[in-house]
Amino acid sequence: MISKAGPARRMKSIKQSGIRRFFALAMNMPHCINLSVGEPDFSPPEHTLKAGFRAASEGNTHYSATNGVPELREALSQKTYRDYGLRYDPDSEILVTVGGTEAVLATLLGWLNLGDEVLIPDPGFVVYEPDVLLAEGTPVHVPLVESNNFSPSPIDVMSLITEKSRVIVLNYPNNPTGAVLPYEEIAALAKIAVERDLIVISDEVYEKIVYDGSRHYCLAAFPGMRERTLVVNSFSKTYAMTGLRVGYVCGSKELLSPLWLVHQYMVACVDTISQHIALAALNGPQDFVRDMVREFDKRRHLVFERLNEIAGFRCSLPKGAFYAFPNIEGFGMPSEKFAEFLAKEAGVLTVPGSAFGSLGENHIRLSYATSYPKLEEALDRMEKALRKLA
Numbered sequence: 001m002i003s004k005a006g007p008a009r010r011m012k013s014i015k016q017s018g019i020r021r022f023f024a025l026a027m028n029m030p031h032c033i034n035l036s037v038g039e040p041d042f043s044p045p046e047h048t049l050k051a052g053f054r055a056a057s058e059g060n061t062h063y064s065a066t067n068g069v070p071e072l073r074e075a076l077s078q079k080t081y082r083d084y085g086l087r088y089d090p091d092s093e094i095l096v097t098v099g100g101t102e103a104v105l106a107t108l109l110g111w112l113n114l115g116d117e118v119l120i121p122d123p124g125f126v127v128y129e130p131d132v133l134l135a136e137g138t139p140v141h142v143p144l145v146e147s148n149n150f151s152p153s154p155i156d157v158m159s160l161i162t163e164k165s166r167v168i169v170l171n172y173p174n175n176p177t178g179a180v181l182p183y184e185e186i187a188a189l190a191k192i193a194v195e196r197d198l199i200v201i202s203d204e205v206y207e208k209i210v211y212d213g214s215r216h217y218c219l220a221a222f223p224g225m226r227e228r229t230l231v232v233n234s235f236s237k238t239y240a241m242t243g244l245r246v247g248y249v250c251g252s253k254e255l256l257s258p259l260w261l262v263h264q265y266m267v268a269c270v271d272t273i274s275q276h277i278a279l280a281a282l283n284g285p286q287d288f289v290r291d292m293v294r295e296f297d298k299r300r301h302l303v304f305e306r307l308n309e310i311a312g313f314r315c316s317l318p319k320g321a322f323y324a325f326p327n328i329e330g331f332g333m334p335s336e337k338f339a340e341f342l343a344k345e346a347g348v349l350t351v352p353g354s355a356f357g358s359l360g361e362n363h364i365r366l367s368y369a370t371s372y373p374k375l376e377e378a379l380d381r382m383e384k385a386l387r388k389l390a
């Protein structure tokens, strides 16, 4: 035994993510079609990769500034103005992070004191709860229910706020439900955040992946929100760059300062070559993003239509991101058992809804960031295997 005391007490409450468990299962089941992963099956645009090679050969292999390559911060500042009319100072109000993942944890480490309460969505992206626990906060689950289009109800939110509430995490377009939040509903939540003096982490990594001509609204652009919102974003999903690990967080200098310190001592800076690739993505033509979203849209309809044809599934049409989150109550099985059944009997990997919180139960998550023919094959296989159940 290395130390009698064992690992840090705070680690006792941290469990492995339910997604990773199914990811590991995929490694041992190569015949399976994997609909469990949350990453686009596209490669980044060619010109961005060339920019990476160029950056390497021009000697950009050293540490960058702690908060990121200046040209990238400048380009990000222009982007937030172009997209949402929000001006962030590139030197003090933008921090380039190791994906959105680091941005969320750095925010919580930077702002929480022991026992501070953080309102997180349930079901919600798998890092929120462990991140709150790592920062020694207390997660408080805000229910997202199908009958309310997976939007947080302002009444629920109000009833969960106490004098210990410090932060609320919002994530739209949403993982795992595929929901987007309409303008009026964001406005109502923004009003609560102002009245109850909450810091908002707005995780907007799927901002560009919305359908049916709908628009994404950045939370920080609502009245009174710029000074209390940290907008988390990333190049991972928009430009299919999950492995390059470039994200960023925008917020007032006051909000960003503690994150800056966490980031400095945790990672020093983000990979410099990756930052140059991200810069080329931002400054180059955006038709890649449009084409990718158009392809996701076709797959979205395929998954939605085929799932609803299988007795037992009830699936609403996702409005954003690249996930379907069908209800599986009709099969009378817990989601973990159901996902295992699909893996073993259909050769299709999905994620049980329970991996995203207890209210995710009775659902599974399917990612349609997989080619159209593979999705067709996966749905055929599921239909055949589930017929046996009936």
Ligand SMILES: Cc1ncc(COP(=O)(O)O)c(C=O)c1O
Residues within 6 Å of the ligand: 038, 098, 099, 100, 101, 102, 125, 171, 174, 175, 203, 205, 233, 234, 235, 236, 242, 245, 246, 247
């Ligand atoms: C809602 C949400 N936020 C943040 C992330 C983190 O992505 P990255 O760290 O690659 O930017 C993900 C990845 O799946 C996500 O789904």
